[in-house]
Amino acid sequence: MxxxxxxxxxxxxxxxxxxxxxxxxxxxxxxxxxxxxxxxxxxxxxxxxxxxxxxxxxxxxxxxxxxxxxxxxxxxxxxxxxxxxxxxxxxxxxxxxxxxxxxxxxxxxxxxxxxxxxxxxxxxxxxxxxxxxxKMELERTVMQRTRELADALARMKSMSRETIERLTAAAELRDEDTGKHIMRIGMYAKRISRALNLPEEFVETIGIASAMHDVGKIGTPDSILLKPGPLTREEFEIMKSHTIIGGKILAGSTHEVLQMAASIAVTHHERWDGTGYPAGLKREEVPIEGRIVMLADQYDALRSWRVYKPPFDHQKTMKIILEGDGRTLPEHFDPALLKAFQEVEQDFQDIFASQQDDPVHRDEAAAGIPVGAQ
Missing domain, CATH: 3.40.50.2300 (Response regulator)
Incomplete structure (x- = not known):
């Protein structure tokens, strides 16, 4: 049979x-x-x-x-x-x-x-x-593909970060700001985002995206960007255009970091009361990432040397932001951000103290020379 x-x-x-x-x-x-x-x-x-x-x-x-x-x-x-x-x-x-x-x-x-x-x-x-x-072969294949995907994503993230760093470096070479300023902005932005209980994904993204807030200064003439004295009305209008230029440079990307970076580049000089630029947006018309970076940038600018002002200490900077000095007013800032800012002000002071430029960069900045220039 x-x-x-x-x-x-x-x-x-x-x-x-x-x-x-x-x-x-x-x-x-x-x-x-x-x-x-x-x-x-x-x-x-x-x-x-x-x-x-x-x-x-x-x-x-x-x-x-x-x-x-x-x-x-x-x-x-x-x-x-x-x-x-x-x-x-x-x-x-x-x-x-x-x-x-x-x-x-x-x-x-x-x-x-x-x-x-x-x-x-x-x-x-x-x-x-x-x-x-x-099933075993499928599990092995899934594990292998997962590892490959994770590796690919890690490489993409690394490449994206490197691209961002190089783009930011290009802007730094033409500005009085330094790499430490860029780093501090990211740290401030992350800290205040956490104080606002924003999602961790948002916190990590803004920490990277905020580095490109001034990338539009690539298109600003040196005669204006590094002018030692006050800007004329015409010069200031040209200076304000760095927000639009930055937005155009970063626009159109499908990458979430670059999408947020484009938003920050355009809106980080808008103010809560509508007196900012380039569009005069007010209140929630300004995206939260723009409001956060505006406050972080304002704090760091007040603490840092500029061609038009000496550096201020933490106490004076807090007084200017919270009470105003005529040029900077509390109405410029989202009240919820100001409250969170007050809660973490010591962290801002610690970040500024721990992330200082090396002596060469400080001397270059004091002389009005863009960092890295010969």
Whole structure:
């Protein structure tokens, strides 16, 4: 008798005649048969060499077929167990099925039915193994692709950060501001964003995006950018255009950091009371990132040396922002930001103190020379 399936079958029956006849039928059917008259010996063999199918008699003296079924499934639930019995008791069949029996054969059985039942069990075990292997391979593939994606995202993030740093550096070379100023702005912006309980993703993004707030100064003439005295009305109008230029440089990107950077570049000189530029936006018309960077930039500008003013200490800077000095007024700032700013003012002072320029840069700035210029 030919068989379309093959595999290892453990046969258990305490009747030597049945055991021998079943083993012979299955061997002719193309299976490798391991016959046992004792269920415990069959279990030892199963642990040593897991079969594709177990075929066992129900009524045996030392261990019943149902008890053997339970022990087999304690070892490996995927091994199909076929039960044989000479008594077609419905209650026993139901119990066997509930305990996970793959099939139930009534003695005396017809050889084709026996072969067919064992073939079904072997095919089932093979499909289970294929599914397991597929899942393992899928998990390995997913893990590998996840690692590759993470690596790619890390490289993209690194490249994006480098691009931002290089773009910022280009603006720094033409301005009195230095790299430390840029770093401080990012740290101020992150600190006040956290004080406002903004999402951590926003906090991290503004910490990077704020570095490009003045990138539009690339398009501002040196005669205006580095002028040691007050600007004329015409010169100030040209200076104000750095917000529009910065927005155009950064506009159109799908990258969230550059999108926020574009928003900051355009709006970081807008004021809460509508007296800012370039659009005269007021209140919530100014995006939150623009309001935050405006305050951070104002604090750092007051603390830093400028061609038109000496550096102020923390106390004087706080007094100017909170009370005004004619040039800077409290109405310029979002009241919620001012409240948060007051709560973290010590952090601002600590950031400024810890992020100072090296002596060479300080000397260059004091001389009105753009940092890095010869």
């Amino acid at each position: 030919e068989s379309t399936a093959s595999g290892i079958v453990i046969v258990v029956d305490d009747d030597p005649y049945v055991l021998e006849s079943v083993a012979m039928l299955l061997s002719v059917g193309g299976f490798e048969v391991h016959p046992f008259s004792n269920g415990f010996e069959a279990l030892d063999e199963l642990r040593r060499c897991p079969p594709d199918v177990v075929l066992t008699d129900v009524n045996m003296p030392k261990i019943t077929g149902i008890e053997l079924l339970e022990k087999i499934h304690e070892i490996d639930r995927d091994i199909p167990v076929i039960l044989m019995t000479a008594y077609a008791e419905l209650e026993m069949a139901v119990s066997a099925i509930k305990k996970g029996a793959f099939d139930f054969i009534i003695k005396p059985f017809k050889p084709p039915y026996l072969i067919h039942s064992v073939e079904k069990g072997a095919n089932y075990k093979r499909l289970v193994l294929i599914e397991k292997n597929y």
